Amino acid sequence: TAYVFVKNGIMGSIQFGKDVYVYLNNSPPEFLPKATVIMVSGLAGVVLARKGSKFKKITYPLGLTTVGYSVCYPAQSVVIAKVTGDKLLSASHQTYEAVRSLWAGKETVTKLQQESKPIMQEDKKGISCTKSECAVESKSFNKPESSPVESRSNEDTVPSSGELNIS
Numbered sequence: 001t002a003y004v005f006v007k008n009g010i011m012g013s014i015q016f017g018k019d020v021y022v023y024l025n026n027s028p029p030e031f032l033p034k035a036t037v038i039m040v041s042g043l044a045g046v047v048l049a050r051k052g053s054k055f056k057k058i059t060y061p062l063g064l065t066t067v068g069y070s071v072c073y074p075a076q077s078v079v080i081a082k083v084t085g086d087k088l089l090s091a092s093h094q095t096y097e098a099v100r101s102l103w104a105g106k107e108t109v110t111k112l113q114q115e116s117k118p119i120m121q122e123d124k125k126g127i128s129c130t131k132s133e134c135a136v137e138s139k140s141f142n143k144p145e146s147s148p149v150e151s152r153s154n155e156d157t158v159p160s161s162g163e164l165n166i167s
Contacts, residue, residue, distance in 0.1 A: 034072040041068030 045061030052060070070077035 037072055038065060038068040041065055 042061050042065035045064035046057075048064075049056040049060035
């Protein structure tokens with residue numbers, strides 16, 4: 001079974017390499033300039049952090065690559081930022097409740113949990129948004145050329161119900 005697992009992994013990697021090669025040979029005209037901007041911004045982060053701490057060596061390249069990505073793909077960046085922000089908010093609420101339950105007595109734990117239930121329900125309601133709020137209209141960027149945002153429908157960036165499922 002290990003042989004089959006390794007064989008399937010290698011065959012999948014080979015197929016992925018072939019797919020990437022075909023895509024790069026027939027890439028859309030705006031792909032290579034965007035990829036170059038993202039790559040150069042990441043390399044600028046590596047150069048700026050070369051004599052810094054380990055924290056700098058991680059955050060500068062990641063941060064500048066993120067900035068490059070958000071410049072090239074603004075609509076997708078907004079959706080990713082909203083989803084990530086909602087997940088971080090949910091994780092922070094769970095962490096806060098766990099720490100608070102460790103410090104509180106058993107009697108107050110049940111009382112605090114009853115108080116926190118309406119808060120969590122309000123957070124779930126706050127996550128839902130309409131398609132126009134979640135998806136960034138490509139018209140607002142006033143680009144004369146077509147972009148991937150224009151060719152996609154709103155259903156690709158936002159679920160059809162208009163709510164983002166976080167879990």
